[in-house]
Amino acid sequence: MSTEAPTQPTSESLADEGQLPPQRHAGAVGLGPAYGQGAGLGEKLGGMQEEIRGKIMKNPELVEHGRERRTGILKKKEQQQNDEEDPFAKPEDHGKA
Numbered sequence: 001m002s003t004e005a006p007t008q009p010t011s012e013s014l015a016d017e018g019q020l021p022p023q024r025h026a027g028a029v030g031l032g033p034a035y036g037q038g039a040g041l042g043e044k045l046g047g048m049q050e051e052i053r054g055k056i057m058k059n060p061e062l063v064e065h066g067r068e069r070r071t072g073i074l075k076k077k078e079q080q081q082n083d084e085e086d087p088f089a090k091p092e093d094h095g096k097a
């Protein structure tokens with residue numbers, strides 16, 4: 001029997017060899033780059049409420065809006081619009097002479 005302690009590779013040696021996947025979380029376990037991008041409970045309930053209201057009032061646009069809100073499609077559309085806007089773009093001079 002050997003009296004040597006079994007050597008386990010350290011995370012540094014594994015990272016050097018490229019065996020570890022890239023770190024993609026925000027620092028806390030379970031919170032990744034896609035955290036909070038889906039529909040939450042409030043959005044699901046509000047979307048269901050809009051769908052029901054649209055079906056009662058026979059308004060297909062309201063039904064569709066409620067379905068998009070409930071499934072998270074509406075939130076994705078809003079996020080895409082926000083991503084497309086350049087926050088650093090120079091605002092044009094409106095009404096200045």
